[in-house]
Amino acid sequence: MVKTLGWLTAAALAAGLVMAFGVAPREVTQGNVQRIMYVHVPLILASYVAFVVLAVASLVYLVRRDLAADRVAHASGEVGVMFVGLGIATGSIWGKPTWGTWWTWDARLTSVAILFVMYLGYLLLRGTIDDPERAARYCAVLGIVAALDIPLVHFSVYWWRTLHQPPSLMKPGGFTGSSSILWPLLVNLLAFILLYVYFVARRARLLRAQAEAIA
Amino acid sequence: MSYARRALAVAWKDLAVERRSKETLNALVFFSLLLLFVFQFTLGGDRERLAAVLPGVLWLGFVLSALLALGRTFLVEREHDCWEGLLLAPGDKSAIYLGKLAGNLALMLVVEALVLGLFVVFFDIDLGRALPGLLVVVLLGTLGLAAVGTLFAAMTANVRARELLFPVLLLPVQIPVLLATVKATEALLLGEPLGAVGHWVKLLLAADVVYVVVSLLTFDVVLEA
Amino acid sequence: MSVEPVVRIIGVRKVFGLVAVLDSVSLDIRAGEAVALLGANGAGKTTLLKILATLLRPTRGAATIAGHDVARAPEAVRPLLGVVAHGAWVYDDLTARENLRFWATVGGLDAYADDLTVALAGVGLERVADARVRTFSAGMKRRLSLARVMLARPRVLLLDEPFAGLDQRARKWLEGRLEAMKAAGAALLMVTHSFGRELGIADRLAVLAGGRIALDTARGTLGPDDVQRLYAAHAEESA
Numbered sequence: 148m149v150k151t152l153g154w155l156t157a158a159a160l161a162a163g164l165v166m167a168f169g170v171a172p173r174e175v176t177q178g179n180v181q182r183i184m185y186v187h188v189p190l191i192l193a194s195y196v197a198f199v200v201l202a203v204a205s206l207v208y209l210v211r212r213d214l215a216a217d218r219v220a221h222a223s224g225e226v227g228v229m230f231v232g233l234g235i236a237t238g239s240i241w242g243k244p245t246w247g248t249w250w251t252w253d254a255r256l257t258s259v260a261i262l263f264v265m266y267l268g269y270l271l272l273r274g275t276i277d278d279p280e281r282a283a284r285y286c287a288v289l290g291i292v293a294a295l296d297i298p299l300v301h302f303s304v305y306w307w308r309t310l311h312q313p314p315s316l317m318k319p320g321g322f323t324g325s326s327s328i329l330w331p332l333l334v335n336l337l338a339f340i341l342l343y344v345y346f347v348a349r350r351a352r353l354l355r356a357q358a359e360a361i362a
Numbered sequence: 363m364s365y366a367r368r369a370l371a372v373a374w375k376d377l378a379v380e381r382r383s384k385e386t387l388n389a390l391v392f393f394s395l396l397l398l399f400v401f402q403f404t405l406g407g408d409r410e411r412l413a414a415v416l417p418g419v420l421w422l423g424f425v426l427s428a429l430l431a432l433g434r435t436f437l438v439e440r441e442h443d444c445w446e447g448l449l450l451a452p453g454d455k456s457a458i459y460l461g462k463l464a465g466n467l468a469l470m471l472v473v474e475a476l477v478l479g480l481f482v483v484f485f486d487i488d489l490g491r492a493l494p495g496l497l498v499v500v501l502l503g504t505l506g507l508a509a510v511g512t513l514f515a516a517m518t519a520n521v522r523a524r525e526l527l528f529p530v531l532l533l534p535v536q537i538p539v540l541l542a543t544v545k546a547t548e549a550l551l552l553g554e555p556l557g558a559v560g561h562w563v564k565l566l567l568a569a570d571v572v573y574v575v576v577s578l579l580t581f582d583v584v585l586e587a
Numbered sequence: 588m589s590v591e592p593v594v595r596i597i598g599v600r601k602v603f604g605l606v607a608v609l610d611s612v613s614l615d616i617r618a619g620e621a622v623a624l625l626g627a628n629g630a631g632k633t634t635l636l637k638i639l640a641t642l643l644r645p646t647r648g649a650a651t652i653a654g655h656d657v658a659r660a661p662e663a664v665r666p667l668l669g670v671v672a673h674g675a676w677v678y679d680d681l682t683a684r685e686n687l688r689f690w691a692t693v694g695g696l697d698a699y700a701d702d703l704t705v706a707l708a709g710v711g712l713e714r715v716a717d718a719r720v721r722t723f724s725a726g727m728k729r730r731l732s733l734a735r736v737m738l739a740r741p742r743v744l745l746l747d748e749p750f751a752g753l754d755q756r757a758r759k760w761l762e763g764r765l766e767a768m769k770a771a772g773a774a775l776l777m778v779t780h781s782f783g784r785e786l787g788i789a790d791r792l793a794v795l796a797g798g799r800i801a802l803d804t805a806r807g808t809l810g811p812d813d814v815q816r817l818y819a820a821h822a823e824e825s826a
């Protein structure tokens with residue numbers, strides 16, 4: 148089944164690529180570099196999915212102590228961090244020629260950066276604990292604390308940037324409802340979510356094989 | 363009630379040990395003085411610039427002290443296998459968390475009072491009317507730091523690279539608290555009333571509730587063998 | 588008194604990372620019986636002790652104390668245990684009395700002042716009851732540890748090299764105390780490295796080697812040399 152998923156993902160990514168270059172219009176002021184958005188936005192959104200799954204899987208693990216749930220959380224964390232990292236990188240690549248800067252501390256970027264560091268810490272914690280059962284427990288607790296922190300991060304950063312300060316101009320492309328932009332975006336979003344699921348499935352399987360080899 | 367007695371026993375023990383050994387307290391006092399010097403040499407000359415960065419610098423001092431204090435909170439248990447003793451304690455382990463939290467909170471507030479006092483004296487700051495509001499913000503912010511800090515300290519107490527992992531885990535999660543406290547302090551020091559920073563105070567309250575509740579619920583899990 | 592063993596260890600396996608420290612360990616201990624667990628360094632003696640103490644969970648197999656599974660029902664097991672480990676569970680900056688009171692309270696016991704005084708007297712520490720533990724010798728700390736354990740009246744005593752670092756007099760004293768607890772019905776598991784006199788309190792000897800119990804025999808009248816020979820014969824087996 149994972150193999151079918153793999154093919155499906157590849158197909159979706161290909162479709163997304165075609166649409167990003169073929170169907171989507173060339174942006175008037177930014178030029179072709181704007182097409183990076185079709186990768187950048189899905190990456191970030193898919194990472195949000197990853198972190199939600201991580202939080203849920205962590206909760207499931209704490210309740211049922213099923214290591215399968217922990218493996219899903221672990222894999223989700225890895226893919227999520229990778230996607231956020233790539234998302235930030237693609238955002239910077241888009242930002243430099245478009246707005247003249249690699250980075251800015253506006254609300255959205257700051258929140259995403261904090262997310263990245265938080266979940267990087269999650270992976271670090273995993274890396275330092277040898278006992279798989281203890282790693283599962285501690286990371287589950289951290290995963291839940293991090294997830295509960297996300298709304299707090301969102302509000303605090305948003306208020307920090309918008310109160311007594313004009314809203315940032317660097318929003319990644321306003322969606323004025325043009326379908327020729329929306330469809331490629333949605334297709335790519337689906338493709339990246341499939342990619343996330345595929346990666347997690349493969350990774351979780353690998354983790355299980357590792358665990359079974361030892362026991 | 364056994365739960366309350368156990369929590370009190372832990373809090374009392376921590377404070378008694380600290381009062382007699384003064385290890386952490388001495389380190390924190392010395393550290394605060396050091397911070398004072400560093401801030402003076404890097405920022406002190408220009409009064410206006412100092413006033414502008416003061417809230418951030420003050421809370422930086424608080425956070426660094428908190429990292430020191432919280433990072434050490436389970437250190438005393440690591441001698442003589444006392445950690446094992448806590449692990450084997452019967453009943454709800456969250457009582458131990460509450461005791462530790464109370465002890466940490468007391469210690470941190472003492473050090474923060476000292477740092478604030480030093481700042482007022484050496485940087486000639488007039489707290490005046492801002493003081494009550496400031497106390498509220500400091501209390502809520504410190505509780506937020508201590509709540510998650512105590513939980514994470516327990517998690518990292520026995521892992522490799524403990525000293526590095528603890529701040530790495532704690533700081534990103536504490537950014538909302540940091541933002542709220544710095545912004546609120548800034549406004550208060552500029553003479554605004556507490557009501558003007560009501561949203562920050564509410565955020566701190568929400569954060570405190572979330573952190574303490576989650577820690578109480580999950581401390582048992584962390585302290586499992 | 589029931590014939591059913593208080594401590595039952597059945598096929599316990601413990602894996603750390605990629606290493607199986609315990610392969611398949613089975614051992615029974617009855618009430619009022621003391622078993623000395625011998626083995627080379629790294630054989631897994633302390634690991635086995637920790638599993639019984641509910642500090643570690645076995646990878647496979649099970650251990651029960653008074654019928655309760657240590658992995659599934661640790662909360663039921665803990666009140667029955669007394670643990671004397673390397674560290675004595677003492678806070679250097681508290682007095683002996685304060686230490687005792689702390690552990691009694693945290694352990695859910697009522698720490699009445701009289702009980703504490705009696706316990707401290709029972710281990711010969713009544714004169715230093717209000718001195719800070721920092722000033723105590725290793726033997727005194729061990730005695731305080733035992734006072735802590737005795738207050739709790741455990742059914743199972745887990746001891747990790749309890750005689751280590753004690754002088755002649757302290758050793759003799761500890762032997763007497765442990766015999767008294769055995770007589771009161773406690774089951775003892777003692778991890779030890781030495782073949783000397785302290786084996787005197789052991790009713791049985793078990794040798795842990797290759798992740799298994801390589802030898803489980805009544806001590807009977809075996810002297811230190813006999814024990815040494817037995818140990819040499821079995822302890823160096825590899826998996």
